Amino acid sequence: MYTDSVLLESRSARFGLAHKVEVLDKVKALAFSTGSAQATTRDVANYFEVPPKTVEKLAERHREELTHNGMTVLRGSDLEEFVTDKLSVTKLEGPSYPQRVRSLTVFDRRAVLTVAMLLRDSVIAQRVRTYLLDAEESARTDTVHPGVEAVRRATEELRQTVRTLAAGYGSLDRRVTRLETSGTELGTVLRELGPVLGRMSARVDRVDHRLAETDRRTERTEQVVCAMSQRLADMGEEMREMRQDLRSVMRAIDARPVPPQLLLPRQTPPRPREQ
Structure with a gap:
């Protein structure tokens, strides 16, 4: 007791x-x-x-x-x-x-x-x-059978569980409602941001096109510079060959350097004045 x-x-x-x-x-x-x-x-x-x-x-x-x-x-x-x-x-x-x-x-x-x-x-x-x-x-x-008390206790616990579940369901319902409201507000914000994102995307596309055009021009410039460099190299080789040919010709004709005085033009004596 x-x-x-x-x-x-x-x-x-x-x-x-x-x-x-x-x-x-x-x-x-x-x-x-x-x-x-x-x-x-x-x-x-x-x-x-x-x-x-x-x-x-x-x-x-x-x-x-x-x-x-x-x-x-x-x-x-x-x-x-x-x-x-x-x-x-x-x-x-x-x-x-x-x-x-x-x-x-x-x-x-x-x-x-x-x-x-x-x-x-x-x-x-x-x-x-x-x-x-x-x-x-x-x-x-x-004189109550022990099973009756067990059933009564189980019933009371079941009632308490039902009350707890009911309170939890109400809380869950309110949370879902708030989530739906937040989703609607998020959709509105995304719709407002749509035009802005579209304009930003167009500007990014234009920048991409400009960068691609710049890359193409740079590539063409590099090709021209390479061609010019190759041409200059070829010209240098041709100049070396011309010098060698010139030396060969000079050796063949036994050419000697001309004195500088022979390269000057002759001076004609001045004519007398007429009376």
């Missing part, structure tokens, strides 16, 4: 009773400020009538167990989506919800019941444990 101290100290005992989430509403109505099946840290603190810091410290000490039973820490895009979808603007801007937060801890009913089995100094938590123990004792005294 479970007792209050056993629930406070034994994790396995808490795990065995964590599915009995109906006892929460039997003791006190659990209000969710998010409008969904997830309570914030402040919601849990209000339910158990304790400061939020108490719930935060408890969540830090028993993070693994509470996470296993349905506590989630939202960050980044998940936090932004949760705040946008679940919290109204007035609540977000109020003193209970800071405008800029890096994370947000939320609890489902199973996690809230686990908190009730961990809080020592909360009157509401003590009432929940008492009601939970009474319900468990009553269930033990009834």
Whole structure:
């Protein structure tokens, strides 16, 4: 038989009773400020009538167990989506919800019941444990087949799974909608960029044509220069052959150099003036 101290100290005992989430509403109505099946840290603190810091410290000490039973820490895009979808603007801007937060801890009913089995100094938590123990004792005294309890637990877990899947489907649907909107905006931007890209492509084509024409002209110039170089080489060879032929002719006629004075024209004596 479970007792209050056993629930406070034994994790396995808490795990065995964590599915009995109906006892929460039997003791006190659990209000969710998010409008969904997830309570914030402040919601849990209000339910158990304790400061939020108490719930935060408890969540830090028993993070693994509470996470296993349905506590989630939202960050980044998940936090932004949760705040946008679940919290109204007035609540977000109020003193209970800071405008800029890096994370947000939320609890489902199973996690809230686990908190009730961990809080020592909360009157509401003590009432929940008492009601939970009474319900468990009553269930033990009834002649119920063990399979019925297993089916009931499986049914409750199935309900919780369905609620989780429904929330996930809504989140997925919103993400797909945002993706479709982004795709439409991207199409508009691409259509606007189409004419600009067309003009840039035409200019690049003209530059390519100019570069190709320049290459052709350069190739022709190189061919002309090569031809001129070859022609000059041939002329040099012809000049060497002419010099050799000239030397051969001079040797054949035994030609000697002509003195410079013989090359000057004769001077005719001046004629006398007529009287």
